[in-house]
Amino acid sequence: MVSYAIHVRVAELSRRSGVPVPTIKYYLREGLLPAGEFSSPNQARYGERHLRRLQLIRALLEIGRLPIVAIKDVLSDVDRPNPDIHYTLGKALMRVAGGPGTTDEAAVAEVDEFIAERGWLVGPDAPARQALAEVVSALRVLGHEAQVERLDDYAAAAQRMAEVDLEITGRHSDPDEIVYSALIGTVLGDAMIVALRHLAQEDASARTFGLSTAPEC
């Protein structure tokens, strides 16, 4: 964590963070951003932690696409003293992963069995269970069972990614930093692994199909 202190007015905080002043005031009113230090009744000053918090809110909004109410809930967990890290992470990830779920009971049962067979320690209410069941259901409806049959291969690669995630998160000892790091890593990491897969797909497609159809020149 960057530890040098800044001590600026709201206009300068806005300039450094890229967040407009009215938006900063809205976050202050809503409790997403802690109050500044008042040097005089109308003169609040803000520091490094305000800048970091604004950067986190922007990332959750713009990249994680979380609604403000969900961000508020996640931040209140992050701010709790001595948080239960595994619980807080789980709740935060639940917000990020929240989806409509599926009513396809066969797909839900299939995913439950798959998780049990891999020996993954995952709570019964983890939203990723529902999210995965939704995908499995849609893949079957669309006649794309081949991808479901390879679930173990995808899971092995996902597990390798999660191990790297936890190596990075586990470097921190401060619980706040662990939760912060896991949130950033999960929200931005989702976008990262999707982008990496698309790049690798384009490469694999070029090698499989590109050279056979394009004229050599």
Added chain:
Amino acid sequence: MVSYAIHVRVAELSRRSGVPVPTIKYYLREGLLPAGEFSSPNQARYGERHLRRLQLIRALLEIGRLPIVAIKDVLSDVDRPNPDIHYTLGKALMRVAGGPGTTDEAAVAEVDEFIAERGWLVGPDAPARQALAEVVSALRVLGHEAQVERLDDYAAAAQRMAEVDLEITGRHSDPDEIVYSALIGTVLGDAMIVALRHLAQEDASARTFGLSTAPEC
């Protein structure tokens, strides 16, 4: 591909696909769904390919979250006779992956160099380049460089996923089926790998943090 023929009226097509009749009529007007066979001037009949097309549209809408105009464009490429597969895949993925991009030129250059070092065959305009640069930029702004430093580990896992993707897609010989399969696999696959990573993260978090804080019972 399922080859048995059905030959039903629009109400039955709606029942089987779960898509309301007015929506089906909208897709017909917009050219997303090919016209049925007219047995009499007011009596169109629909077959298996209409059902499959409706399932694909639903998946692109609800899971890929593509706007109708993008789905129309993707489908017109899929429907073209003898499509250039690598080009069509690239364009379809471009729609799926489209994001705001970033103006952080240093991050763009870093991603370009990373792709070149891995030897990935990726076009200069691939939207995943921009998407990855956006993530790299945000990770640096948020002080989460550790994840950028492990990009090679994530890329290796993503490449393994893409190899499985192409093994599945490459089973087909009909170009239409290849594009269809790649679209489904990419759109649903994005949701699948994100869900798998979240499950694996929860497992890794439970193993790393859970046992030390939760009471044994």
